[in-house]
Amino acid sequence: MGSPSAPLPLARLVGIGLVVFLANAALLVLQLVASRLLAPFIGSDLYTWTGIIGVFLAGIALGNAYGGRIADKYPHPRTLVGLLMGGALAALWMAVFPVLLAASGAHTSIPLGPRIPILAAILCLPAGFVLSLLTPVSIKLGLPDVSSTGRVSGLIFALSTLGCLIGNYVTGFYLVPMFTINSLVYVAAGLLAGTAVASWVVLQLDPPRENEPAPQEPGADAPGSPPTTNLAAFADIRHAYAIVFLASFCGMALELAASRYIARHHGVSLFSWTGVIGVMLAGTCVGNFVGGIIADRVNRPGSGWNPRMVLGGLLVLAGGLTILILVTRPILERGEAFATDGLVTQIVMWSFVLFFAPMAVLGTISPQVIRLAVPDAAHVGRVAGRVYAWSTTGAIAGTFATGYVLISGLGTDRTIIVATAVLALVSLTVAPVWKDNTLLYLLSIVLGGVTGGVILTWGEGTAEPNTVVQRDSNYYLIRVTTKLEPLAAGDEPDPVLEGDPDTAGYKVLHNLNLDHLLHSTVDVRRPTYIYYKHEEIQIEFLRAARKGNDAPRTLLIGGGGYTLPRAAMKLVPGTRMDVVEIDPEVTNVAYEFLGLKKHEHHRDVNMDGRQFVAEVAEKGSYELVIQDAVNDLSVPSHLMTKEYNDAVKRALKPDGAFLLTIIDSVEHGKVWRAAMATLEKTFKHVHLLASSEPPAAERPADPKAAAEYDERFAYWSAGRQVYVIYASDKPLDLAGLKAATEAVVPRPPAYWPTAKAAALGPAAMTVPEVPFFTRQVAPSVLEPFLAKEPGVILTDQYAPIDNLMAEVFRRRNQ
Incomplete structure (x- = not known):
């Protein structure tokens, strides 16, 4: 099932890992400032945010797909250096483009609808694309042989996610109040250029391996070498792409659902967004690292594990933890969990209890899929890049589908149910999980939760007593509730309350609640x-x-x-x-x-x-x-x-x-x-x-x-x-x-x-x-x-x- 494991090149991995960490931190800084750079030209609403995030994710997907080819063709530290310098130039472009736009006024000739994706693409796509070329190249440089694919890819993914996490917190809490937006762009560009110089000096001390065997077609074995074909591998590589696509789709659906749940109880602010994003990224980071270890261990010859069954079981577990959110949330609400803690602590703890576990399990999927999809070390860059590209494409689809369709059309709870059902169905395509008694039992619980959730939420019209309507929009959870207020001097009796001695002398008022804020109180009969x-x-x-x-x-x-x-x-x-x-x-x-x-x-x-x-x-x-x-x-x-x-x-x-x-x-x-x-x-x-x-x-x-x-x-x-x-x-x-x-x-x-x-x-x-x-x-x-x-x-x-x-x-x- 594979050649004997070669020791991991720790020194090289440390250097490459640091490059990936810093590059993704810079990428997150650029993503956060992009909305501020474009706000004067396209505003700041749902379409702006989804346009910017979608363009960055598209750049990441394209970068990983094309970066796999670069990794297999040019597996040298100089490649990293060139890409980092290209990323620095792409970052500087983000400071130059708004100046050109303001001076020319060219944006005013484009209708607002198409203007948002066009300007977002011109501003953000170069940086997203160039910096994402680094991931498959880094995996290729850090991989000693195919048996370490899981650990290396999981570590690189974990460090890239950790870089995003640190970039998110440092930018939001420290850099934004200290620097202008353009200064932040220059900080990101300087970080990339400095990393390029350091990479040139340090990584040159560990030159690439000489006399590597020529690349072979996926699945082929080198003459005279032990077989490298993975017997548990997917018969069709498109199956691997579909798995990571749908797993990432569900992960993004969970992230958007998390933001809506937290907004209902704790409002919308810098702290709520950073709390939610931080917990989700932390879960993904841990999952990537653990998933890489699992992938290599279950794929060892004689391990006694069926790698496909392990992958299917983790998808079932992710579905179970996802549907559990619908059970845990009411417990937290009714028990007033963490009510005595500060608001920041409440946000972080709510996010952690509800969403960390399912995100961590979902984070284990990509390293395992890459391990099952890589036939040999010669093709690791291409396969890892494509798998990560399809994973990112799933995140793009999840962002748009959840933001525009699922939450506003189905509601947050039903979006959770849809994500659970998708994960359960994907697990059935990976392995015959029904043949394992433990997995069959867990799958039955998950499918039962989906069925029960559909029954309980079908036709749900009110969430609380006196609720007139409750709707999830693209921006808020909108609730209209009623309350009674004594009649003022000159008020006519309310016909709705006539004949009820308990409400005599009162009128009905309607409260408009946007998320957890009482936004307006309206007397429908008295404008x-x-x-x-x-x-x-x-x-x-x-x-x-x-x-x-x-x-x-x-x-x-x-x-x-x-x-x-x-x-x-x-x-x-x-x-x-x-x-x-x-x-x-x-x-x-x-x-x-x-x-x-x-x-x-x-x-x-x-x-x-x-x-x-x-x-x-x-x-x-x-x-x-x-x-x-x-x-x-x-x-x-x-x-x-x-x-x-x-x-x-x-x-x-x-x-x-x-x-x-x-x-x-x-x-x-x-x-x-x-x-x-x-x-x-x-x-x-x-x-x-x-x-x-x-x-x-x-x-x-x-x-x-x-x-x-x-x-x-x-x-x-x-x-x-x-x-x-x-x-x-x-x-x-x-x-x-x-x-x-x-x-x-x-x-x-x-x-x-x-x-x-x-x-x-x-x-x-x-x-x-x-x-x-x-x-x-x-x-x-x-x-x-x-x-x-x-x-x-x-x-x-x-x-x-x-x-x-x-x-x-x-x-x-x-």
């Missing part, structure tokens, strides 16, 4: 109902805009529950409002369940807000631009930069205003400081507004009053709340806002008396005063915080928003 008070500030600015124009134009970025558009159509008649919401399913839910109606003055647009402002919005056309696109601890960085603010200003009329909604803590937060400092680079007047009363501008002289002031000041500044930042070339006119509010007709129907009250006489017809909500936080109140730590200027090259939110994130739930 003027506003739950979040910062929207009252927005309404007051709409009223002021209408004083000078009977039909003011307003742009709202972030639709959410569409409470502001519904209220505006009633409270500020004549307002023309364009609403840009990135998730079309959120808009659909608003129309179906949240009382949103078509209106001639209301236009819906489903696209990235930056692309709308930069390319769709007419210059000088809006009296007011309102940005309400925050989602708990996730703030779109490309909507916070100076370049974006400049684009907003071009869309505004000369005396127009920009209202930016943020959620932050004045004492501990850094986002409000950065946002105000950045806006001051574009607009003459920038002020922080609050809907609740902020501390007075001056501290009282009386000791008792001063002590009360200090206590209230400390409580107010430490709390995390919603603020609105006013930015305009026109001074803030609070008196004009208040006058505009006092001049309006009281809002119907909440403040109008019922017909029954009207019959009671003039006393019942008294209309309450319309409250005024906009309050400016005095500069003197903010001054000590800004003196201690001024805000950084956010640009397209430097916008570490997630890092700026880190302190607030760490303090949450602690």
Whole structure:
């Protein structure tokens, strides 16, 4: 079944392994910064991310496929050196291309749909392709003979995954807040060039083996040598490709499902993404290493193992661990697992408990398939490259299929069930696992879990009591739930609750939850109902805009529950409002369940807000631009930069205003400081507004009053709340806002008396005063915080928003 094992060349493996580790770390840095480099030209949404990730994976697949040929033809350290230098040049191209694009404006002539893959391919494909040529070359250089194929390929894959893991963490947590985006590109290019120089010096000390036998056709034996044909090998190499393709497909489905599960309970942030990706990469890394050891041991002559049966058994085990996620998750939820730990610990532990084991088992598949597919050492580069290429192609298919179809069409739980079923079916094509009693028992449990999961989730319409609808979109888990609230003065009784003495005096409200965040609370029957008070500030600015124009134009970025558009159509008649919401399913839910109606003055647009402002919005056309696109601890960085603010200003009329909604803590937060400092680079007047009363501008002289002031000041500044930042070339006119509010007709129907009250006489017809909500936080109140730590200027090259939110994130739930 193979020639006797040659000792592994440890010194050479250490050097080659370090090259692979550093090259993949650099590749991950480039992948993370690619979205920031392209955001000004294609926005930052699902299509952008999938386009960039898809192009990088395509480059990796092509690089591995073609790199196998290079490895077999040029198995020399000089090949590594040349590829590393080529990777450094490809990295530098990523800094040059956006500059050329901005200078020429060529991207504006391409429609946004095709523009995303075209620009992503031009920017990312060279680096992905060149750096991926290294993997099969490294395996070839580190392989003493075919009997070590599993260990060597598993080690190289493990080190490449570890490089990605370290690159992910170091870039996200340390490099992004320290360097501009172009500087990170230069760091990656320098790392590759430095590795090339070191490889030239060090690896030259261990020259390639001389007088190697000439390459043979796969399956042929060298004359006079022991047979090298693997009796357990696949009869058709395409079978091997199919196995790794489907295993990687399921692995990517698990990764996307993991991100959705974590978002439901812990929100979306830098920490949630890095936690999930880190655990998945760690599982893959361990699996690659262990899988290589397993592959070589079970393929030894006289080992007593059937390698195909071992591979099939591990696929069944991966399926069993995958379906177990559906059992483990409710246990974690109901038991409030890790609830006393910090949020970062919770994210990592949830990800580890649910997904580490299945990813680790899936990681063992590729090294075993390569070991079964490699006929001799002469062809290891080509076979390993092609197997890894097909594995990457499976990851590409898994990314697009899961992101665009499975999660939005089936839901996250059913996506897990589909992945389990695929793994079980693949195992049946690898070996007759039903002939082994243990594997047959495990397979029966897996298939039973799939059947039970289908039965339990089929036709599932609600996840919790009072749930009206639950849908997985390409961006969120969207849930609409109901709750009761006492009737306000003048509210008509809710027909749904009539006749029930327990609900007399109440009305039904609908909550829109995006992942775990309560995003909006809507009164379907009363469009003027506003739950979040910062929207009252927005309404007051709409009223002021209408004083000078009977039909003011307003742009709202972030639709959410569409409470502001519904209220505006009633409270500020004549307002023309364009609403840009990135998730079309959120808009659909608003129309179906949240009382949103078509209106001639209301236009819906489903696209990235930056692309709308930069390319769709007419210059000088809006009296007011309102940005309400925050989602708990996730703030779109490309909507916070100076370049974006400049684009907003071009869309505004000369005396127009920009209202930016943020959620932050004045004492501990850094986002409000950065946002105000950045806006001051574009607009003459920038002020922080609050809907609740902020501390007075001056501290009282009386000791008792001063002590009360200090206590209230400390409580107010430490709390995390919603603020609105006013930015305009026109001074803030609070008196004009208040006058505009006092001049309006009281809002119907909440403040109008019922017909029954009207019959009671003039006393019942008294209309309450319309409250005024906009309050400016005095500069003197903010001054000590800004003196201690001024805000950084956010640009397209430097916008570490997630890092700026880190302190607030760490303090949450602690």
